[in-house]
Amino acid sequence: MPLVRIDLIRGRRPDELRAIADATHRALVDVLNIPERDRFQIVTEHDADHVIALDAGLGFDRSDRLVMIQIFTQEGRTTEVKQHVFRAIAEQLEPLGIGGEDVFVSIFENGSQDWSFGFGRAQYTEGLLPVPGR
Template sequence: MPLVRIDLVRGRRPDEVRAVADATHRALVEVLGIPERDRFQIVTEHEGDHVVALDAGLGFTRTDRLVMIQIFTQKGRTTQVKQRLFRAVAQRLGTLGIGGEDVFVSVVENGPQDWSFGFGRAQYTEGALPVPGR
């Protein structure tokens, strides 16, 4: 059920873009236990000067391999689970040659009433879909 936005600096080949999306999804399946077909991703490429991502004072430099990921998901996951997710995403992207300094992940939580999967209906609220984790 997570909705994932992936922002990249333009310049990757289509297969590289797909590999980033696939690696991110694999981490979600592995750590959050979501179904394989529960995949909602939006990948956007930007000109390099349209992305600003400093180090928050941590003392490292990012490159044009930057991947910024926002994961919109239902509330209720523990800090430990989120940390495992951050590590899993970074490890999977690392296998694609993306260094840890270039992996930025944010989790945004909401509730079942905040989702509509189509037809103008709130499927979780109406009971058409089971609420994850309940």
């Protein structure tokens, strides 16, 4: 856990998609200290006219290299840690030719009772998995 959704504009090679997913995961492992095998990602490509991402009034333009990342994770991380996640992801994506203006990241938090990893069971709530940060 976390669950990560990566949305991008269609047209990248499979190895590029994997590199983006790997870079995102590497940033989360480094910053959030999650285990390497704690990896749940969904990578979705969209036609260019199905993605609208302006600049929220910040004065920059995005390109077709845009990567939008949604991170679903348990509550409890500080603002400073979240900002570190944002920076680390941007830094990991830069060597892949993705500029900072094309990195959009959002973090959604919820509780340990909101997760089931299989078999219809809430493993954190049942004590089958340790709750991160506790």
